[in-house]
Amino acid sequence: MQEKPAESRHKAGFVNILGNPNVGKSTLMNALVGEKLSIVTPKAQTTRHRILGLVNGEDYQIVYSDTPGIVKPSYRLHETMLKTVKSAFTDADMLVYMIEPHNTEEKDAEIAEKLRKTTIPVLLLINKIDLAKPGEVETLIAEWQQKLPLAGIYAISALHRFNLESVLHWILDKLPFSPPYYPKDELTDKSERFFVAEIIREKIFMNYKQEIPYSCEVAVDSFKEEEKIIRIQAIIYVLRESQKGILIGNKGEALKKTGTDARIDIEKFLGKKVFLEMFVKESKDWRNTENKLKEFGY
Numbered sequence: 001m002q003e004k005p006a007e008s009r010h011k012a013g014f015v016n017i018l019g020n021p022n023v024g025k026s027t028l029m030n031a032l033v034g035e036k037l038s039i040v041t042p043k044a045q046t047t048r049h050r051i052l053g054l055v056n057g058e059d060y061q062i063v064y065s066d067t068p069g070i071v072k073p074s075y076r077l078h079e080t081m082l083k084t085v086k087s088a089f090t091d092a093d094m095l096v097y098m099i100e101p102h103n104t105e106e107k108d109a110e111i112a113e114k115l116r117k118t119t120i121p122v123l124l125l126i127n128k129i130d131l132a133k134p135g136e137v138e139t140l141i142a143e144w145q146q147k148l149p150l151a152g153i154y155a156i157s158a159l160h161r162f163n164l165e166s167v168l169h170w171i172l173d174k175l176p177f178s179p180p181y182y183p184k185d186e187l188t189d190k191s192e193r194f195f196v197a198e199i200i201r202e203k204i205f206m207n208y209k210q211e212i213p214y215s216c217e218v219a220v221d222s223f224k225e226e227e228k229i230i231r232i233q234a235i236i237y238v239l240r241e242s243q244k245g246i247l248i249g250n251k252g253e254a255l256k257k258t259g260t261d262a263r264i265d266i267e268k269f270l271g272k273k274v275f276l277e278m279f280v281k282e283s284k285d286w287r288n289t290e291n292k293l294k295e296f297g298y
């Protein structure tokens with residue numbers, strides 16, 4: 001028998017990670033890619049865009065997609081987030097659906113039905129098993145085996161990198177034969193500016209309470225690389241004038257802390273010294289304004 005040419009033995013495909021907010025999708029993608037691409041916070045609805053993370057091997061390329069959590073839309077930004085999730089449902093070679101032990105059944109009922117009907121291979125991951133009560137995981141596995149008899153099912157901890165080899169093994173096994181979709185030295189589809197804005201948004205999620213993180217959008221206005229330093233100017237947009245003061249804080253302390261936290265991580269990400277300046281502006285009701293959402297890349 002003739003040996004297949006190397007090109008046709010190459011595997012590649014889109015592995016799209018879906019799930020409710022906060023289940024650990026971004027943590028999983030970062031762990032699988034081995035690089036902190038997606039921002040991670042303890043708050044729900046952290047991720048707003050679809051972010052690709054590539055894992056390149058000699059004879060394979062896995063194109064992971066981290067996606068926003070599935071939400072019931074209460075404003076336009078949510079609608080675009082949901083559209084992103086839907087697109088990830090249709091262009092996948094494989095679907096990874098992630099849940100956590102204390103997830104309520106009804107939250108997953110609708111999607112479970114879709115997953116049962118699809119012809120795309122499905123991997124169900126029960127994440128955060130480090131937080132599970134005894135017996136809880138076994139019960140969940142049995143339940144999902146009933147619901148999705150064809151799916152691969154694993155209990156994992158994305159945070160503690162527990163059982164991720166099984167995940168990778170399952171994915172590589174199901175990956176279709178195909179030439180690579182992206183150059184083999186690429187890691188993601190997003191720009192450095194995008195990740196800088198995301199890191200700032202992560203620090204806003206960590207440092208402010210209640211509605212503030214959900215009211216902010218970040219845009220990098222200027223990014224100038226010099227020999228020894230990168231000078232970055234970023235604008236934080238808020239929904240209302242009254243939120244500016246909260247962001248800036250007493251004597252500017254709050255914004256200063258957020259800026260320092262962000263700069264430290266941006267320097268790690270870019271591998272270079274960074275000078276970061278941040279300005280706060282009002283962008284009236286941006287979450288509900290079509291052309292503003294477009295401008296912000298949604």
Ligand SMILES: Nc1nc2c(ncn2[C@@H]2O[C@H](COP(=O)(O)OP(=O)(O)OP(=O)(O)O)[C@@H](O)[C@H]2O)c(=O)[nH]1
Binds near residue numbers: 025027040047128160
């Ligand atoms: N204990 C524990 N916490 C985890 C695990 N995986 C993720 N987390 C935490 O869960 C929180 C949410 O993680 P994310 O990765 O941001 O979740 P997500 O699904 O991307 O959330 P959205 O982008 O908001 O939809 C963070 O505080 C993570 O550190 C895990 O295996 N165990």
Ligand SMILES: [Mg+2]
Binds near residue numbers: 025038
């Ligand atoms: Mg996320």
